Amino acid sequence: MQFFQLLISGVAQGCIYGLIALGFVLIYKATETVSFAQGELMMLGAFGGLVAMTMLGMPYWLAILSAVIAMALVGALIEMAVIRPILGQPAFSIVMLTIGVGYVARGLITMIPNIGTDTQALPVPYKDEIWKLGGLILNVEHMVVIAATGVLCVLLFALFRYSKLGIAMQAASQNQLAAYYMGIPVKRLNSIAWALAAAVASIAGLLLAPITFVHANMGFIGLKAFPAAVVGGFGSLPGAIVGGLVIGLVEAFSGFYLPDGFKDTAAYIVVLVMLMVRPNGLFGEKLRKKV
Amino acid sequence: MRFIFKTEYAQDIGLAKHEGHVFWYSVLVLSLVAAPWLFTEYWLAQLTFVLIYSIAALGIMLLAGFTGLFSLGHAAFLGVGAYTQAVLTNMGVPFPVALACAAGLSAAVGLVVGLPALRVKGIYLGMATLAFGFIVEEVLARWESVTGGNAGIHLKKPNVFGWVLETEIQFYFLCLLLTVVSTLGILNLLRSPTGRAFVAIRDSEISAQSMGIHLAQYKTMSFAISAALAGVAGALYAHKLQFISPDQFNILQSIDLLLMIVIGGLGSVHGAFLGAIFLITMPQLIAMFKDYLPAVVGQAPGLQGVVYGAVLIAFVLFEPMGLYGRWLKVRTYFEVFPFYRKGMFKRQKSFQKSDRLK
Numbered sequence: 049m050q051f052f053q054l055l056i057s058g059v060a061q062g063c064i065y066g067l068i069a070l071g072f073v074l075i076y077k078a079t080e081t082v083s084f085a086q087g088e089l090m091m092l093g094a095f096g097g098l099v100a101m102t103m104l105g106m107p108y109w110l111a112i113l114s115a116v117i118a119m120a121l122v123g124a125l126i127e128m129a130v131i132r133p134i135l136g137q138p139a140f141s142i143v144m145l146t147i148g149v150g151y152v153a154r155g156l157i158t159m160i161p162n163i164g165t166d167t168q169a170l171p172v173p174y175k176d177e178i179w180k181l182g183g184l185i186l187n188v189e190h191m192v193v194i195a196a197t198g199v200l201c202v203l204l205f206a207l208f209r210y211s212k213l214g215i216a217m218q219a220a221s222q223n224q225l226a227a228y229y230m231g232i233p234v235k236r237l238n239s240i241a242w243a244l245a246a247a248v249a250s251i252a253g254l255l256l257a258p259i260t261f262v263h264a265n266m267g268f269i270g271l272k273a274f275p276a277a278v279v280g281g282f283g284s285l286p287g288a289i290v291g292g293l294v295i296g297l298v299e300a301f302s303g304f305y306l307p308d309g310f311k312d313t314a315a316y317i318v319v320l321v322m323l324m325v326r327p328n329g330l331f332g333e334k335l336r337k338k339v
Numbered sequence: 340m341r342f343i344f345k346t347e348y349a350q351d352i353g354l355a356k357h358e359g360h361v362f363w364y365s366v367l368v369l370s371l372v373a374a375p376w377l378f379t380e381y382w383l384a385q386l387t388f389v390l391i392y393s394i395a396a397l398g399i400m401l402l403a404g405f406t407g408l409f410s411l412g413h414a415a416f417l418g419v420g421a422y423t424q425a426v427l428t429n430m431g432v433p434f435p436v437a438l439a440c441a442a443g444l445s446a447a448v449g450l451v452v453g454l455p456a457l458r459v460k461g462i463y464l465g466m467a468t469l470a471f472g473f474i475v476e477e478v479l480a481r482w483e484s485v486t487g488g489n490a491g492i493h494l495k496k497p498n499v500f501g502w503v504l505e506t507e508i509q510f511y512f513l514c515l516l517l518t519v520v521s522t523l524g525i526l527n528l529l530r531s532p533t534g535r536a537f538v539a540i541r542d543s544e545i546s547a548q549s550m551g552i553h554l555a556q557y558k559t560m561s562f563a564i565s566a567a568l569a570g571v572a573g574a575l576y577a578h579k580l581q582f583i584s585p586d587q588f589n590i591l592q593s594i595d596l597l598l599m600i601v602i603g604g605l606g607s608v609h610g611a612f613l614g615a616i617f618l619i620t621m622p623q624l625i626a627m628f629k630d631y632l633p634a635v636v637g638q639a640p641g642l643q644g645v646v647y648g649a650v651l652i653a654f655v656l657f658e659p660m661g662l663y664g665r666w667l668k669v670r671t672y673f674e675v676f677p678f679y680r681k682g683m684f685k686r687q688k689s690f691q692k693s694d695r696l697k
Contacts, residue, residue, distance in 0.1 A: 134655060137655075139462060144601050154644055155642060155643070159636055323455055324455055
């Protein structure tokens with residue numbers, strides 16, 4: 049029973065990592081840049097939901113929807129304001145830029161009176177409920193995370209497989225120049241990719257908020273999503289979810305079976321081993337630079 | 340405008356290009372030597388921190404600015420150096436020996452981390468070093484018998500073979516000496532074939548390899564030297580604070596180190612120093628001006644983060660060459676006055692180079 053209990057909490061945690069990693073991968077695939085602000089976008093999303101629910105008094109679903117849409121707009125705005133002007137610069141400049149964006153986001157949140165500096169609980173309808181299934185005690189919050197991740201994956205899969213937009217994004221991510229020649233508006237697609245990544249991140253934040261709490265530093269969990277993205281292979285969307293699950297499970301089990309201290313470092317040990325054994329990740333494409 | 344007529348080959352690689360360099364750097368060194376009598380005790384302490392961070396910045400500049408390898412876990416090397424120094428000093432080992440051990444151990448750890456660097460590139464290297472940084476931080480926190488765990492560890496005063504450096508001024512001169520030595524070391528390294536090889540690797544790995552540069556050897560060497568300098572800086576940092584704990588060497592410290600060289604100016608030795616000055620003086624400036632801001636903004640705990648983030652964004656967007664690049668532009672403006680044109684330092688238009696094979 050203990051085993052299944054750990055399994056479920058590991059999967060739920062892994063889903064959160066996977067969702068944030070999905071954001072990295074979306075942005076990486078579209079623009080070949082790595083965003084270090086993903087965790088902060090998630091934090092902003094959670095705060096958006098909190099503000100919509102407690103201060104504006106919106107009902108649950110409306111609050112979720114408006115938070116996600118607002119974050120998508122924020123993501124697109126960030127892309128247009130700071131990322132687009134320096135596309136084509138070395139990857140490292142963009143990494144530093146997104147670190148800067150993350151710093152600014154984290155700092156600005158603390159400047160909002162009453163909300164920013166406190167730790168708050170997100171009032172969701174399923175708070176503190178549990179299901180009993182045989183000997184298993186299922187936390188509804190965990191089940192919601194798993195279910196929502198599943199639904200989101202199906203939606204994203206459908207988007208990339210069947211919609212014109214998704215196919216255009218795939219084309220642009222494979223070869224920007226050729227896509228541009230084919231009449232695909234690559235710049236606008238980059239904005240959409242950022243918007244999508246921010247929306248996914250805010251969903252992750254809203255799912256995570258009932259489990260942890262809403263506070264300015266919750267974005268640091270994004271640093272655990274990097275290992276997830278690397279384990280799955282940085283350029284692969286299913287890889288991000290699988291990587292997240294791997295990291296979540298390893299963390300849950302090492303926290304229980306291994307001595308103290310392994311829980312926090314397990315993700316990083318896994319990623320170091322992965323980089324040495326299979327640098328391209330589980331689902332990554334083989335890269336070789338041509339002259 | 341100054342024209343330099345070279346009459347000897349040695350002039351090409353000379354440390355000082357002309358008499359102006361000799362004069363101004365002498366003035367700089369003399370004023371640094373006179374600093375203890377010019378500044379108050381508080382500002383002398385800040386200056387000591389600038390020197391300590393400059394040493395770390397030189398190391399990470401060599402790695403990131405000259406070899407093109409980015410480390411997101413450099414605080415780990417700082418931590419290894421600091422803890423080695425702390426443990427050895429408390430065992431009664433003289434300062435120079437302990438410092439050599441701190442540098443050596445950091446370099447050895449750097450070698451180990453450099454090994455994955457041979458297989459992975461770009462962002463994957465960033466991930467590997469990030470992961471490594473977290474692991475070192477956790478080890479420092481958990482290995483309680485040696486490091487004292489999260490409670491931290493206190494240090495004795497530095498002891499140079501029986502001569503104890505009691506005062507702040509003596510310690511300042513120690514830092515100054517080590518900074519000058521490491522700066523000269525880096526400058527010498529950069530004009531040697533090894534340094535040229537680092538720059539070649541940064542600019543194009545494939546052409547460097549075609550020219551007969553052993554990539555693996557030089558990349559690990561760069562990692563090791565960089566880690567050794569970080570170790571020295573860490574040792575001095577530990578002595579300066581006289582108390583260290585694992586959370587001083589976390590990811591934020593690593594990001595601060597990177598921020599320092601990006602704002603200072605990637606790929607210039609001056610940049611390392613300018614970045615260190617920025618990193619140390621910025622909190623002071625913020626503290627000075629925050630009383631004039633509205634209370635909500637001024638008293639927010641995240642104010643420093645916002646300022647750092649905004650400055651970082653502004654530099655990456657508008658001045659990718661950092662503070663040193665800005666200084667070069669200002670200097671050129673006055674040197675060629677009134678013939679400065681807008682496009683003189685125009686960024687080369689580069690198109691996105693895909694790493695993907697398609």
